[in-house]
Amino acid sequence: MSEVAEVGSRRFASPGRKGLPSWVWATGRTIISVAVTLFGLAALTFFIGRLLPLDPVAAVLGDNATQEAYDAMYRQLGLDQPLWVQFARYVWGILHLDFGTALTTGKPVMEDIARVFPATIELASVAIIIGTGLGIPMGVLAAMYRDTWIDQLSRVVGLIGYSAPNFWLGLMGLVLFYATLGWVAGPGRIDFTYEFDLEPVTGFLLIDSAMAGNWEMFGNAFSHIILPASILAFGAFAYISRMTRSFMIEQLSQEYVVTARVKGLSWSRTVWGHAFRNIAVQVVTVVALSYAFLLEGAVLTETVFAWPGFGRYLTNALLAGDMNAVVGCTLLVGVIFVTLNLLCDLLYRVFDPRTR
Structure with a gap:
C-alpha cells in the first residue's frame, strides 16, 4: 500500500x-x-469593416464636404496607408486600450463604452435575475412531473420564448402595459424630471438611487426597467428552463435517486437536496452564458425602448459606418464571452474532479 x-x-x-x-x-x-x-476576432472585424461599402470620411464630414476637406480627413484617419499598416496601428492601439475615436461622437471609443455600458449591465442583470429565478424552478418542476401539464406548459412557454422576436414582444409590451394599462413607464431609462437629481456613483440608477435614499427616483427607474428586462428575460427563461429540465431528467434516472427514495426521503427533498446539487455547476454555466447573450443581444430591445445602453450605441455606430466604435464593441463582447467561458471552465475544475 x-x-x-x-x-x-x-x-x-x-x-x-x-x-x-x-x-x-x-x-x-x-x-x-x-x-x-x-x-x-479583431482581425476579422477590422477587415470586414474595411471591405464594407461604407465611407468613414463621409460619416464625419457629410456628403457636402469639399474635395480638399475630404482628402485632408482621409489622410488624418490614416486611410491612405496600406491595409496592413492600418491594422498594425489598430492592434498597437488595442494593446494600449485605445480603440480610436468614435466618428459619431468625436470622443474616444473607450470613453463612450464606459458611459453607456452600465445601462446595459443593469438591464441584463435584472433580466438574468428574472430569467434565472423563474427558469430554474420551472425546469426542475418540469423534470419532476415529466409528461404532465406542468411539463407541457414549460415546453409551450419555452417554444414561445425561442420563437418570438424581442422587438415584436417589446412593441406589444409597450402597447399593452404602457399605452393601454399604464402599469409601467414608457421608453427611456428614467423620466426627464429625475435626470439631474442624482450624482452618479456606480452608473447603475437602481443602486445609486437606493444608496442616496431617493426611493421616488428608485421607483421611477424600476418602472422603466421592468418591462424591457422582462422581455429580455423571456428568452433567457426559455433556455435556462429547458437546459435545467434536460440536466435534471438525466439525474433522476440515476440509481442514487432510487436509493434515496427507498430510504424514505421525500420526492422534493430527493430532487432539490441530491439531484439538483449534482447539476448545480452545469446550471451555473448555462446562466453565465445566458448572461453573456443578454449583454450582446440587447441591441433590438434597447432600440425599441430607447434605452441609452451598449446595444443602442452599437446600432447607431453600425448605421453611421463608425467602424472604430463597431470593432471596439465587438471586441468587448468577445472579451465578455471568453471571460465567462473561462470562469465556467474554472467552476467545472473546482467542483467536478472528473474534469481535472
Whole structure:
C-alpha cells in the first residue's frame, strides 16, 4: 500500500515539460488560446469593416464636404496607408486600450463604452435575475412531473420564448402595459424630471438611487426597467428552463435517486437536496452564458425602448459606418464571452474532479 501511495503521489505532483508544473503549462495554453481568439476576432472585424461599402470620411464630414476637406480627413484617419499598416496601428492601439475615436461622437471609443455600458449591465442583470429565478424552478418542476401539464406548459412557454422576436414582444409590451394599462413607464431609462437629481456613483440608477435614499427616483427607474428586462428575460427563461429540465431528467434516472427514495426521503427533498446539487455547476454555466447573450443581444430591445445602453450605441455606430466604435464593441463582447467561458471552465475544475 505504501508503494502504491508513493507512486500515486509522484504521479500527482509530476512536473510538466522542462521541469515546470503541469498547471503552469495549462495556464500558458489558456492565455495563448485567449490571445489568439481575441486577435482573430479583431482581425476579422477590422477587415470586414474595411471591405464594407461604407465611407468613414463621409460619416464625419457629410456628403457636402469639399474635395480638399475630404482628402485632408482621409489622410488624418490614416486611410491612405496600406491595409496592413492600418491594422498594425489598430492592434498597437488595442494593446494600449485605445480603440480610436468614435466618428459619431468625436470622443474616444473607450470613453463612450464606459458611459453607456452600465445601462446595459443593469438591464441584463435584472433580466438574468428574472430569467434565472423563474427558469430554474420551472425546469426542475418540469423534470419532476415529466409528461404532465406542468411539463407541457414549460415546453409551450419555452417554444414561445425561442420563437418570438424581442422587438415584436417589446412593441406589444409597450402597447399593452404602457399605452393601454399604464402599469409601467414608457421608453427611456428614467423620466426627464429625475435626470439631474442624482450624482452618479456606480452608473447603475437602481443602486445609486437606493444608496442616496431617493426611493421616488428608485421607483421611477424600476418602472422603466421592468418591462424591457422582462422581455429580455423571456428568452433567457426559455433556455435556462429547458437546459435545467434536460440536466435534471438525466439525474433522476440515476440509481442514487432510487436509493434515496427507498430510504424514505421525500420526492422534493430527493430532487432539490441530491439531484439538483449534482447539476448545480452545469446550471451555473448555462446562466453565465445566458448572461453573456443578454449583454450582446440587447441591441433590438434597447432600440425599441430607447434605452441609452451598449446595444443602442452599437446600432447607431453600425448605421453611421463608425467602424472604430463597431470593432471596439465587438471586441468587448468577445472579451465578455471568453471571460465567462473561462470562469465556467474554472467552476467545472473546482467542483467536478472528473474534469481535472
